[in-house]
Every structure is written in structure tokens, then in C-alpha cells.
Amino acid sequence: MAILLSIVQLMLVALSSAAITNFGNLVGEFERDGTSHQISGSVFAVDQATLYIQGFNFDGESDCAVFYAGTSDDPSSGGDVIPVGDGMSDILGVYRNEDIMLSLSSGKITDYASFSILCEESKESFAKITIPGNFETPEPAHLGDFGFERRVHNVHADDVIILNPKQIQFVNLDYDGRGPKAFFWTGDGTPDSGDIKVPLPADNPDKILPKYSGATVTITLPDGLTVFDVDFIGIWCIAARQNFGHLLIKDSDRNNIPPLIEPATTPLPATNLENCKVLLTDRFHIAWTVDEGSNKITLEFRGILSLNEYLAFGISGSPTETSMVGSDVSVVWFDPSDSEPRAEDYHLNAYSQCIPNDGTGACPDQLQQGGEDNVLLVHGFQRNGLSVIRIERPLSASDDLDSQIITTGNVYVSWGIGFINPTGHVAKHDTPATGDVFVNFGSPSSTCPALKAIADVVPDPWIIEPLRPDCGDTLTAVIGPSGGQRGYQGIANQVGWGFAWFINGFLIPEIHVKRGCNYTFEVNGGDDETMTGTYHPFYITDVSDGGFLQKTAAERSRETKYSAVAEGPLCEYQGDSNPNDFENFDDYKATLTKECFSASSEPGTLVWQVAEDTPDLVYYQCYQHRFFGWKIHVSAAVNATPIRSLVLFFIAFSVMFLSL
Incomplete structure (x- = not known):
């Protein structure tokens, strides 16, 4: 019997696949x-x-x-x-x-x-x-009014629509949410406890239906199942074994419905530029055409790109290898504020966050002395998770920060993928070039294969337990990798640089302190201010980004500092594991090693007495760079003496009152 059921199930899957692979x-x-x-x-x-x-x-x-x-x-x-x-x-x-x-x-x-x-x-x-005069287009099937006349748990919808073989939509759905274990339900015949649950959301089969009030709800039938395989759609309560309402699906309802076509399977059309090189097989291709007569190269960035994520490509900082430091790159991205493409000329003079005041770090050319933006945005678009941004730039070096693009032999290049931080500058790449990469811009190159979109899966951020130090406790502050989308970016919901504070060995934990108490922070963030990339003084502030030293006078005037600034020799957690590969922080941290880079072993010390006027929320941050730290929650200290006195007074007063 089990074998027979398996054969039937396989036949159903085959039939449903045949039904949904047509194109209309x-x-x-x-x-x-x-x-x-x-x-x-x-x-x-x-x-x-x-x-x-x-x-x-x-x-x-x-x-x-x-x-x-x-x-x-x-x-x-x-x-x-x-x-x-x-x-x-x-x-x-x-x-x-x-x-x-x-x-x-x-x-x-x-x-x-x-x-x-x-x-x-x-x-x-x-x-x-x-187009034939009698041509018929596929149409969604309207099943009509939904719900029993007696309105069990107030279940009703104005219409139920079959959108395609996998999706069914309830229009103006009402349900009081009080069923003990109610689900969308489908199957053969009419509802009973042996039929098929339709989870909503699809990845949580045990989530019961919430309350709906005039909602439009679209459900997706489980894998291997289409409307051609079932006879009804409804709501059923497993615990009460009760039908809250259903509609039958007739053959005529399925005759001419639109097909289900997954847009993500549609690749980008091939580039019409002459040359193309694969930088990352399933993520990043670069195409180009050289116009020697006009001293111009057209570059087309093609890849899988989220809003606020960048692609960078350009000439290496070294003529003999791929080197990010010293490289002249074009950075392209889609701005989340308006979904429009952006392109900017960058010179990476140091492996650190951009400090606009002096133009050090990974900064746009126009923020650096002798530099200007020599990248021209031509156009850009996104389609089904795939992105194309085309730019033009001169072949020759237009200023001191640009590199000449040679067309007579191999040229070492650098590239990377990362996120744009809230200041509008690149954060540390999370996908860099591996090994040495070179391009011959003057020699015809084979065309790249079509790029196909992949599911954009954003990993869940790690859960970092908060720290609740006692009055007088000491906490350590050390620099380490930010943990990408599972770490700083996911926890703080903003893009950092690539490094962040580890407090007591934990990545940006929230800290709970009490007013009137003293706390000591032992700081190992770097104490050589001439090395801006590794200089991370520690301080406490009322702004969520920190970076006081790189701010304008107006920005500084709006910030309040709640502690002194502490420096200490640099110690850093290091490792090259991909944080997205680890479900929890402890497993990721086990891959890191702590390295100290100074002969001095004594950390810097910050003794912070939490004043009574300290706000309920402040932040520990880096004084030099933005987006390194996170929250400190401040609450009132529990003073037992006044409370005890009040209780004793109340008891004495009560005894005196009763004796009268």
C-alpha cells in the first residue's frame, strides 16, 4: 500500500510540474x-x-x-x-x-x-x-464569496481568486483568530483531518492563523501540489476538528488560469560591449569597450546586487600583483533612498574607513587632495535581482589619484563587493578578489555566460547576550571583525566598516549599567594616532555612530560625550572565516585568534562614573571611526535605605493609628 501511495504521489508531482512549466x-x-x-x-x-x-x-x-x-x-x-x-x-x-x-x-x-x-x-x-482576433488570454479564476452563512469564528472573504497553479488569494478576509489550531486547508473531496495543511508563512508549518480583518492574503500551495491536484480550499481547525469554511474548485475554474513563471529564472540579456571577464562566476562580471580615439573606456558592471550593496573594480595598487591599497577603482551601487544607480571614483590610500576630514582610507577621489570624480554614470537598471550599471572613464590618468589604463598587455586589477555605509562611503568589502587578477583591455576577450538571479537569503543575526556588570566591575574592549550580516550589520541594522568592539569577548553586546556606579573599561584599540586605520580610541556618547574626530564642527556641536577618551595598545581578534557560515557567535569566535601588536601589555583605562543626568540610552564607540560600537542602557540604582525607611515609617504609622 505504501509503495502504491508513493507511486501516486510521484505521478501527482509529475502532473503538477507539467502544469506549471508552461508559459501561458x-x-x-x-x-x-x-x-x-x-x-x-x-x-x-x-x-x-x-x-x-x-x-x-x-x-x-x-x-x-x-x-x-x-x-x-x-x-x-x-x-x-x-x-x-x-x-x-x-x-x-x-x-x-x-x-x-x-x-x-x-x-x-x-x-x-x-x-x-x-x-x-x-x-x-x-x-x-x-494576434488572432479570437485570441483568449489566461485569466485568474474568481471562486466567489467565501465562508459559511453562520460565519464560524467570523470567517468570510468577499472573493477567493486562483492567481496561478500555485497561488490562491483571499480578498477582504475576516477571521477572529480564536480557533485553537486553525490553518488554511486543501485536498481531495471536502475538508477533514486527513487533508493537507497550507502553511503561512511557507517555512513555518506550525504557525496557526492569526486574526484577519479585511485583509488580502495570498497563500502558496506546498511543494509538489497545484490547483490541478485538489478539490477545495478552506480553513480547518485541527484541534476542534471543525470546518470554518471552504470552497470547491471545479474543472472550469482551472481551464485558463495564468501560468506560474518564476522571474528569477530569467537571465540578463548578454552585454553588447565587445569584451567581458568573469570576476566571480555566479556574482560579478565586468564588460568593456575601449575607444582609443576618444581616450575613453566604457565599463559595464553586471552582477547580483542588493540595494546599498556595491561592486568595485579598477586598476590594482601594484603593477605586479592584485593589491587593494593604492588601487584606483570605480564603485557602483543602487541608492536605497530612490533605487537609482550611483557611480563614484575611488582611490584606496589605506585599508581603513574613509575619514573625510583628511581624505585617508577608502575615500572617493573628490575628498582627497588633488583628486576629482572622473567616473561618468551612463545608465543602470535592476531586473529580477540582477543588476547592470554602465560607466565611462578616461583611459589616461586625469589627476594624481587616477591610474592609466594600458591597452597593450596584461594589467593587474582589483575588485570587491560590500556595502555602502550610512555616510555614503564604502564599508570594508565582504567579498574580495582572491589571488592575482589581470585583464588585457586591448585584446578581445571571450563573452561571459548569462547571469541568473539567485535567492537573496539574508542570514539571521546572531543573538548576543547582554552584559549586566555590577557596580565597580571591569570590562575589556578589544577590536575584532564586525561579523558581516550576522554580526554588526544585522544586530545594529546598519552597515559598519568591517571592524567592531568586542566587550568581554562578545561582539557589540548591549550593556546595562546603573546611575551612580563606577565601571572600568580596559581598552586595547590602538594608541598611535598617526596610523589612522588602526587607531581606535574608546568613548561613550549619545550618538549611535560615534567617530567624533571625523565629524564637522556642526556635527560635533550636536553630540554630547559622557566619558573621557581612552587609548590603549592595539589588540585584535583575527580570522578569515565567513561569518555567514556560522549559526551562532560562539562557533564563529572559536575560529578567531587574539593578536596584540605592541610591546606594552598594559591596556588603556577608562573609569566611568555614570552621572545622574546620563540619558537612558547612550553608546560606546570609536572616537576616530564611525559604526564600531553599540548600546548602553542606563537605569536608576536601587537604593535600599530610603525604601526600608519608608516601609518602617508606614508600619509605625499604622500601629499608632490602630491604637487610637
Whole structure:
């Protein structure tokens, strides 16, 4: 019997896979109209306003070709350009067997008579598909009003919609949340305790349904299951074995629903620049074209990039190896404030955070003496988790901080991936170049493979237990790696530099202190102020970023310091493990070793008496650099004597009152 059930389950998975791998209703195949641009591809209607082109090929040898929806069978007589959705231009580049999703700017597919690749200037059609007059697009299926007339636990929805084979949407859903163990429920026949739970969220199968009041809720059927495999959808309480309401799904409801197409499977179209090099196989490619006559190189950064994450690429700081220090790089990213692309010219004069006052560290050229921004942003776009940013820069060195790009042989380059911190400058890269990397900018290079998006999984931050020192206790402060997205970035919800304070051996723990108490901090953060990259004095402040020395006069006037500043010889936790590989901080710390870099073994000392007017929240930070520390919670000291006296007075008063 078990074998038979397994066979049935495998058949269901196979059938559901067949149902969801289609791309909608076929509109037609491209046929060339006299001009050969190596055009091919199958065009499907996903829904009323969405087209999907499977296996699209186009040589890109046209500066006027666009996707075009014609109002008649003759595209030249009028219609609308269909944007390619990349935010830069509707002109088509090179496509090699790519899958493309297109959305109409307005109207429905059936409002048009043809779909073509058209030169918008000359109205010449390179390829065309006629849309049949009786063409039907897939449509979501509306199952109607949901919920029993008696409204068990007030369950009701105005409509239940099958969006695609995997997703079902409840519109204006009400539920009082009082069922002891209620879940969305599906399966064969009608609901009973032997059918299938639909978890919400999908990764937490034991989370019971919360209260809903007029909510729009979209559920996704479990793996291996589609609407073609089930007969109903509803809400069922396992504990009470009670049906809170359900709707039957008929064959007619499944006849012409939109397909489920995962956008993340759509790769970026190939670059139309002449050369390309893979820097990181599944993450970062760089393409380029050299124009010697104009003293210009065009660089295209192509990769997997989150908002506020940067890609950096440029000429190494050494002519004989890949070296970040001294390198001349272009940094590109998408700004989270407006999702727009940014590009900036950087000279990395030290392996440390940028100090704008004197231009030391990883700083933009324009903040350094003799430097200016010689990077021109051309365009940029993000599509389905994939990013393209194109820039131009001179081949020759335009200022003292730029490097000449030689086109007559191999040139060592440097690159990295990291985050932009809240000051708008690069933080320490979390993915650097490994080994020595070189490029011959003047020699034709093989093209890069298509980049495909991967799931953007942000690891959970580590849980760091808070410190609760007693009055008079001593705490140690040592520098160490910030722990990336599991460490400083995840805990403090802001980008640091790459280093952070370890207090008593813990990465940026929250500290709880009491007013009126003394606490001693023994500091090993560096005491040579001429070495700005490793100079980390310790202090306590009311601002969450610290870095007093690198701030403007106006910024300093808005900050209050609540302690003196303590220096001490540098000791540092070091290691090269990837923090994302460790589920907890203890396992990560076990890979680190503590190194001290001074003959002096005596730490700097800061004795902090917490004053009565200290705010409830202050921060321990680095006096030289921003984003190194975290929170100190301040509360009132418990003074037992006044409370005891008050209690004794109350007892005495009560005895006297009762004796009257």
C-alpha cells in the first residue's frame, strides 16, 4: 500500500510540474520580414497585459529596434512601444536564447492586432506575429464569496481568486483568530483531518492563523501540489476538528488560469560591449569597450546586487600583483533612498574607513587632495535581482589619484563587493578578489555566460547576550571583525566598516549599567594616532555612530560625550572565516585568534562614573571611526535605605493609628 501511495504521489508531482512549466497561451513564433537579425523565439500571453518570450534571439545590430504592439496587422500604421523594463532604454541589445517577460504600458493584449520587432524611426518591421482576433488570454479564476452563512469564528472573504497553479488569494478576509489550531486547508473531496495543511508563512508549518480583518492574503500551495491536484480550499481547525469554511474548485475554474513563471529564472540579456571577464562566476562580471580615439573606456558592471550593496573594480595598487591599497577603482551601487544607480571614483590610500576630514582610507577621489570624480554614470537598471550599471572613464590618468589604463598587455586589477555605509562611503568589502587578477583591455576577450538571479537569503543575526556588570566591575574592549550580516550589520541594522568592539569577548553586546556606579573599561584599540586605520580610541556618547574626530564642527556641536577618551595598545581578534557560515557567535569566535601588536601589555583605562543626568540610552564607540560600537542602557540604582525607611515609617504609622 505504501509503495502504491508513493507511486501516486510521484505521478501527482509529475502532473503538477507539467502544469506549471508552461508559459501561458501561445501567441505565435517570430517570422523574419525580409531583414535578417537572427531573430527567433516563441511568444506567450501570460495574462491580459503580460507577454513571455521563450528562447529569444536578436543580434542587436540595430540602433532603433523596439518591441512593438501594433493596432493593426501592419505595425507601421500605429501602436505602442513595449518597454523592456530595464529602466534605461527601450532599444534592444543583444539577446542569445534569453527568456523575457514584458508588460504592456496600458491596455490588454487583445486590444492589439500584432506584436513585432520594429525600427521605430523607419517603421521597418524586422519580425512580426499576428494576434488572432479570437485570441483568449489566461485569466485568474474568481471562486466567489467565501465562508459559511453562520460565519464560524467570523470567517468570510468577499472573493477567493486562483492567481496561478500555485497561488490562491483571499480578498477582504475576516477571521477572529480564536480557533485553537486553525490553518488554511486543501485536498481531495471536502475538508477533514486527513487533508493537507497550507502553511503561512511557507517555512513555518506550525504557525496557526492569526486574526484577519479585511485583509488580502495570498497563500502558496506546498511543494509538489497545484490547483490541478485538489478539490477545495478552506480553513480547518485541527484541534476542534471543525470546518470554518471552504470552497470547491471545479474543472472550469482551472481551464485558463495564468501560468506560474518564476522571474528569477530569467537571465540578463548578454552585454553588447565587445569584451567581458568573469570576476566571480555566479556574482560579478565586468564588460568593456575601449575607444582609443576618444581616450575613453566604457565599463559595464553586471552582477547580483542588493540595494546599498556595491561592486568595485579598477586598476590594482601594484603593477605586479592584485593589491587593494593604492588601487584606483570605480564603485557602483543602487541608492536605497530612490533605487537609482550611483557611480563614484575611488582611490584606496589605506585599508581603513574613509575619514573625510583628511581624505585617508577608502575615500572617493573628490575628498582627497588633488583628486576629482572622473567616473561618468551612463545608465543602470535592476531586473529580477540582477543588476547592470554602465560607466565611462578616461583611459589616461586625469589627476594624481587616477591610474592609466594600458591597452597593450596584461594589467593587474582589483575588485570587491560590500556595502555602502550610512555616510555614503564604502564599508570594508565582504567579498574580495582572491589571488592575482589581470585583464588585457586591448585584446578581445571571450563573452561571459548569462547571469541568473539567485535567492537573496539574508542570514539571521546572531543573538548576543547582554552584559549586566555590577557596580565597580571591569570590562575589556578589544577590536575584532564586525561579523558581516550576522554580526554588526544585522544586530545594529546598519552597515559598519568591517571592524567592531568586542566587550568581554562578545561582539557589540548591549550593556546595562546603573546611575551612580563606577565601571572600568580596559581598552586595547590602538594608541598611535598617526596610523589612522588602526587607531581606535574608546568613548561613550549619545550618538549611535560615534567617530567624533571625523565629524564637522556642526556635527560635533550636536553630540554630547559622557566619558573621557581612552587609548590603549592595539589588540585584535583575527580570522578569515565567513561569518555567514556560522549559526551562532560562539562557533564563529572559536575560529578567531587574539593578536596584540605592541610591546606594552598594559591596556588603556577608562573609569566611568555614570552621572545622574546620563540619558537612558547612550553608546560606546570609536572616537576616530564611525559604526564600531553599540548600546548602553542606563537605569536608576536601587537604593535600599530610603525604601526600608519608608516601609518602617508606614508600619509605625499604622500601629499608632490602630491604637487610637
